[in-house]
Amino acid sequence: QVHLVESGGGLVQAGGSLRLSCAASGSVLSFATMAWYRQAPGKQRELVARISFGGRIDYVDSVKGRFTISRDIAKNLVYLQMNSLKPEDTAVYYCNANRGTRGDSWGQGTQVTVFS
Numbered sequence: 001q002v003h004l005v006e007s008g009g010g011l012v013q014a015g016g017s018l019r020l021s022c023a024a025s026g027s028v029l030s031f032a033t034m035a036w037y038r039q040a041p042g043k044q045r046e047l048v049a050r051i052s053f054g055g056r057i058d059y060v061d062s063v064k065g066r067f068t069i070s071r072d073i074a075k076n077l078v079y080l081q082m083n084s085l086k087p088e089d090t091a092v093y094y095c096n097a098n099r100g101t102r103g104d105s106w107g108q109g110t111q112v113t114v115f116s
Contacts, residue, residue, distance in 0.1 A: 002024060005107055006021065007082060012114055012115075013114070015084060017081070021078070022076070027076065028076070029053070029078065034071060038070060038091035045094070046061055048060055048093070051071055067080060068083065091112060
């Protein structure tokens, strides 16, 4: 089982920035696809960004050009830099590790609230 701990959420004014961090146990970043998901009240959880163990990166269209996913394999950390935040970015953000047939692991989530 992979243990994931998110941090960095908070309250920010529209147009501002936040950086989320996800600390992973073990050396999971070398063989898992790491991702950030978010879930707003009353909505389904959605994929925001992901980075494969090979380094391929994907973003949901709504955050392209504003959010950047990155990782530090040596430190077992995954980041989500969020710029130009909008009220519609308000959600609980979750870190995810997908290890293929060995399944998914999730963090506890961190709240991001963007006010206008």
